[in-house]
């Protein structure tokens with residue numbers, strides 16, 4: 001029986017939630033942790049011999065890093081964004097990259113709900129007055145949200161979940177999305193942004209960060225909103241023209257706003273926050289904390305470590321950001337061949353020819369392709385020779401072959 005791949009060392013950087021360590025240890029990994037981000041050289045030496053690497057947003061996993069770590073199987077970005085990882089370089093070497101796209105969805109939704117209610121009750125002003133010793137117990141300009149209209153722009157993970165909770169609060173939800181989306185509950189779809197802006201009292205943006213959304217919401221869009229309406233943006237800073245927003249707040253056309261994301265955000269704690277919106281009345285400003293809760297961090301720790309373990313143990317790439325997505329239930333008592341190759345015609349037939357030539361029977365098999373890569377998982381009986389693996393490795397199209405024992 002051939003020798004199988006067995007490396008079980010993990011390195012987690014940047015204070016990843018301890019639940020990730022617990023889960024990896026339970027799966028048999030020897031885990032080292034580091035509270036800070038590492039530079040290229042430090043990372044290369046700290047990660048030598050490591051098969052699973054966990055980072056957050058500040059560690060850059062460059063082509064040089066990936067090339068210097070031949071044992072590396074997968075990188076877990078314990079956050080949402082993956083710009084800090086050279087995804088193409090990782091794919092070229094068969095290194096799968098995972099992130100946690102939904103772990104903080106609920107946190108963003110809860111902040112949006114809190115802000116919708118706070119703005120409707122003019123809490124920022126009331127709070128400011130109280131801190132200045134002013135007692136103004138008046139109902140003027142304060143409203144319940146029940147029975148009010150909410151317009152959600154971008155009806156994705158966050159938008160749809162907000163839709164459900166807003167309806168539970170008694171709001172009537174309208175939404176606009178450039179893609180066809182199923183209306184959840186009683187939400188009403190608008191066919192244009194203008195229709196939504198003219199229909200609702202509160203507009204909240206939850207669009208994604210595609211390049212085309214730069215400057216998406218400016219003077220024209222604010223002007224279409226109903227007089228005295230409320231505006232929220234918890235999506236991306238570059239989506240909104242803040243100079244235009246300030247003008248509409250100053251004229252009173254917009255009665256309040258809650259902004260969590262900014263075109264230029266300070267790099268670190270202590271750097272000055274500069275914005276046209278500072279000092280405006282009934283405006284809530286938060287430092288990009290929509291998704292920042294302990295629950296979200298814990299969920300990210302659990303979710304990404306699970307993806308890393310499943311990839312290492314069974315080759316599962318479901319939800320990987322750089323590999324074709326494959327998850328094949330294991331056939332007990334077999335060996336698994338995990339083969340990443342160039343996406344050209346005939347590879348599956350070529351793999352199966354090698355197996356057939358050596359009298360090896362296939363017990364289970366699944367192939368998926370994505371862009372220039374193909375990924376096939378094959379379960380075979382345990383009695384085969386090392387030559388089978390040598391021949392598969394020697395195929396022109398092979399990028400990486402791994403062998404795993406199915407329990």
Ligand code: NAI
Nearest residue numbers: 154155156157158177178179206207208209234235290291
């Ligand atoms: P998603 O990808 O599930 O949904 C985005 C939706 O916006 C999609 O349905 C898409 O079709 C739609 N869309 C894109 N451009 C549009 C346009 N111009 N007009 C109308 N619809 C448009 O994304 P998800 O997970 O719901 O996140 C939404 C946003 O929230 C993203 O920008 C994300 O970066 C941001 N976010 C912010 C956080 C924070 O801390 N404030 C934390 C997590 C996410």
